[in-house]
Amino acid sequence: MIYTVTLSPSVDYIMHVDQFHEGELNRASKTFYYAGGKGINVSRVLKRLDIKNTALGYIGGFTGRFIEEYLESEQVQHQFIETEYPTRVNVKLKSDEESEINGPGPDISEDQQNQLLKQVDQLQPDDYLVVAGSIPKTIPATFYKEMAKLCEQNNAHFIADTSGQALEELVGLRTFLLKPNHHELGELYNTSIETQEDAITYARKLVDQGAEHVIVSMGGQGAIFVSKDHTYSCNVPKGTVKNSVGAGDSVVSGFLASYSQNKDLSQAFKQGVAAGSATAFSNDLGTKEDIEKLLSEIEVQEHA
Ligand SMILES: Nc1ncnc2c1ncn2[C@@H]1O[C@H](COP(=O)(O)OP(=O)(O)OP(=O)(O)O)[C@@H](O)[C@H]1O
Numbered sequence: 001m002i003y004t005v006t007l008s009p010s011v012d013y014i015m016h017v018d019q020f021h022e023g024e025l026n027r028a029s030k031t032f033y034y035a036g037g038k039g040i041n042v043s044r045v046l047k048r049l050d051i052k053n054t055a056l057g058y059i060g061g062f063t064g065r066f067i068e069e070y071l072e073s074e075q076v077q078h079q080f081i082e083t084e085y086p087t088r089v090n091v092k093l094k095s096d097e098e099s100e101i102n103g104p105g106p107d108i109s110e111d112q113q114n115q116l117l118k119q120v121d122q123l124q125p126d127d128y129l130v131v132a133g134s135i136p137k138t139i140p141a142t143f144y145k146e147m148a149k150l151c152e153q154n155n156a157h158f159i160a161d162t163s164g165q166a167l168e169e170l171v172g173l174r175t176f177l178l179k180p181n182h183h184e185l186g187e188l189y190n191t192s193i194e195t196q197e198d199a200i201t202y203a204r205k206l207v208d209q210g211a212e213h214v215i216v217s218m219g220g221q222g223a224i225f226v227s228k229d230h231t232y233s234c235n236v237p238k239g240t241v242k243n244s245v246g247a248g249d250s251v252v253s254g255f256l257a258s259y260s261q262n263k264d265l266s267q268a269f270k271q272g273v274a275a276g277s278a279t280a281f282s283n284d285l286g287t288k289e290d291i292e293k294l295l296s297e298i299e300v301q302e303h304a
């Protein structure tokens with residue numbers, strides 16, 4: 001079974017404003033609400049690819065109910081822990097540029113933290129745990145690290161899509177997959193990553209330090225994949241980017257959906273990038289059909 005963890009889910013409120021003027025009354029031409037948060041996006045795309053999975057994390061209030069109902073309408077299983085406060089609303093403003101305002105995460109007590117760790121401790125050998133997104137202030141930055149250790153003890157695969165200190169804490173641990181984007185990888189090593197060659201250099205460092213597989217997504221510049229035995233790079237398909245929200249999360253879903261079925265790394269990497277681009281080219285997350293259509297446009301190259 002694949003589990004995803006979203007410590008701070010969100011109702012993503014997408015507002016299209018034709019020309020946004022700061023400091024004035026702006027009226028939106030279109031609005032959409034989605035169940036969001038990085039782990040939840042991973043779960044939704046996995047389900048679209050027919051992969052059964054369970055979303056874990058914290059939700060509360062009327063916004064939490066919205067997320068539960070949304071996931072149920074898409075047949076995504078969940079076992080959330082209830083919080084006292086309503087789940088945040090994240091505003092995604094689409095105008096000439098894309099701007100985002102993400103709400104703060106919920107207050108999570110020690111008891112609630114232990115409840116989630118207990119769920120993770122019940123993972124079985126060969127299960128997958130995907131942790132994705134920011135860690136709320138009331139939870140220690142070592143929380144994902146604790147989960148990674150529980151996965152190691154239980155022989156489950158640990159996957160993380162996170163940044164900053166939460167990512168730093170995972171360096172040196174045995175992790176199955178890390179998926180930073182090139183900015184996040186650069187921040188980790190205090191450098192700037194401009195090219196696929198730079199990304200390969202630093203992804204190899206992560207592999208030397210314990211990660212089994214690393215994917216670095218680079219927006220429109222393609223992506224790279226590194227493991228102990230293989231280094232791949234690929235292009236991204238051509239298309240009009242409508243929405244970058246959830247594109248990185250979709251890369252994780254596409255990779256995992258394919259790998260968990262076929263264990264073919266290069267094919268999984270390709271499907272990850274196809275899923276990322278399918279989302280980038282859609283208003284919501286990409287569908288199975290969109291992803292399959294893009295596969296033939298992606299060329300994976302092996303590097304020595
Ligand atoms: N201009 C583009 N053209 C085609 N595909 C794109 C483009 N930008 C992003 N993508 C797709 O989205 C994936 C993830 O993009 P990116 O590297 O920006 O990740 P991220 O920053 O983690 O994403 P997110 O915005 O979800 O946090 C890319 O690997 C690619 O598949």
Ligand SMILES: O=P(O)(O)OC[C@@]1(O)O[C@H](CO)[C@@H](O)[C@@H]1O
Pocket residue numbers: 008010012035036037038041090102132133134135245246247248249
């Ligand atoms: O505040 P975080 O946890 O870093 O990111 C949350 C978020 O921006 O990430 C997802 C897209 O990746 C959105 O659904 C959600 O609003």
